[in-house]
Amino acid sequence: MKRCIACGAPLSAEPLLTIENMPAAAQHLPRPEDAATERGVTLRLCACTGCGLTQLDTEPVSYYRDVIRSGGYSETMDKLRRAQYDAWIPAFHLEGKKILEAGCGQGEFLSILAAYPVKAYGMEHFHELVVKAREKGLTVAEEYPEREDQVFENGPFDAFTSFNFLEHQPDPAAYLRAIANNLTAGGAGLVTVPSFEYILEENSFYEFIPDHLSYFTEDSLSSLLNRCGFDVLKKERVNRDTISVWIKKKARPDVSGLIEKQKSIARDITGLVNEAAARGKVAIWGASHQGFSIAASLGLGDKICYIIDSAPFKQGHIAPSSHIPIVSPDAAAADPATCILIVAPGYTEEIAARICEKFPAGTEIWTLRSDVPERLTDRREA
Structure with a gap:
């Protein structure tokens, strides 16, 4: 089964379009003496069943890594690149920054930059x-x-450009991720590809060529860029037939708050459990992932006598990693703990009421509310 070159999902079982006797390549043209042996090829246009990218079911041309650019000599392209740089460079404050053109040919556009x-x-x-x-x-x-x-070489870079090169790649995701991994945090990008929307609007079957493996819409291009570590900030059609996007390398999630919260919860819960264990038995109410995680990550396995839970299918088992036994409320009441920590968000008041009903007066009831241990008042004491 043929698979998508961008995401690896299966391609459609039947081609969207089949065209016979098409040129085998757009570059390295045959010479007159090749006429006896040079032949056209059959192109099959397929759609990915996963990401939706439209693509040719064919091998890449031998020179897909090379940028052979005739349009770079045109006044139209010169004006377009200058207009793009005029807008893009100040928008991302790239003055004085390192910018890479991936696939620069002999420097037609790089000279302008x-x-x-x-x-x-x-x-x-x-x-x-x-x-x-x-x-x-x-x-x-x-x-x-x-x-x-x-x-x-010469990296890392603060930004990059890629002009009508991504569509040639047999592994466009690896191409983009390689670039992303050589950008500084928040690195910017300016990427252009031929527009598949334009081909559909004009019904221009003659736009298909083995050099171009991928036929991007704005949506399929954005989807690929998102999966490869970029946020798409701006999309537009330029020069009638080309998609141009401004992108930015995604920031790593800021987990500093999680780290600090982990430390504070560890300190508070460990202190609470150690103090309560010195006075009697300590239990947790709630065989949930929250309770399991707290018990395991804080090393409470030898300090908690059991975990209480009302779900029969959990009772009789042990908590993952900490191996604390899980018991029913009735079993716990028959051998009561002197301190119970409720770790069941959304059910705290209901559980506290059951503790007051089934456990001896004076049982300490604690809960995690806003991730801070809080002692609840036993209604029998109020």
């Missing part, structure tokens, strides 16, 4: 193009982003 107040770097796989770019005075590394653990 280098005229801005930024530190411009390029990356190109095709050796001859690297040489030409360097002859222009550009800083270009001879490499290609294809492994997530890859460390780029």
Whole structure:
């Protein structure tokens, strides 16, 4: 079964479209003497059943790592890139920052970028193009982003650009993740790809070519970028047939609050249990994941006599990791603890009432409310 090059889900069982006798490649053109043996190919356009990316069911061309760019010589592309840089660079405060063009060819667009107040770097796989770019005075590394653990020359970078190159990649997710892993925190991106919406609007079957494996809509492009560690901040259609997006590397979740809360709960609960255990037996009410986690992570297995829970299917078992026995309320009442810590959010008042009903007067009742241990008043004492 053929699978999606972007997410690995199965492709549709039947192609969306099959076109015979199409050009086998857009570059490295055959010569007149090749006419006797050169043949067209059959292209099958398929849809991913998972992420929805439309793609060709074919092998990539041999030169998919190389950027062979004829449009870079046009006045139209020159004006478009300058307009994009004019807006993108100040929007992300990239003045003086390091910007990488992934797949820069011989530096057609990189030369334009280098005229801005930024530190411009390029990356190109095709050796001859690297040489030409360097002859222009550009800083270009001879490499290609294809492994997530890859460390780029001249990196890390504060931002990157990728102009109509992503659609060529047989593993676009690895390409993007390799770049993301070589960006600084919050690194920005400017990415363009041909628009599949445009092809559908114009019904232009002649746009399909084996060089382009992926046919992105704004949604499928955004989905891929999101899965590869980027937030999509802006999407637009440029030059009629091209999707342009501004992206930003996703920030790692800030778990400092969790770390501090873990420390405070550990301190408070451990202190409470140790003090109560010195006076008698201590129990937990609530065989939930919260109760299990607190008992296990705080090492309370030898300090808690049992965990009480009303669910019959939990009774008679032991808590994961801490191995504290789980008992019914009636069994606990027959051998009562002197201190009970309620760890069952949403049921605290109901459980406290049952403790007052079934357990001896003077039983200490504690609960975790807002993650702070709080002693509840025994109604029989009030």
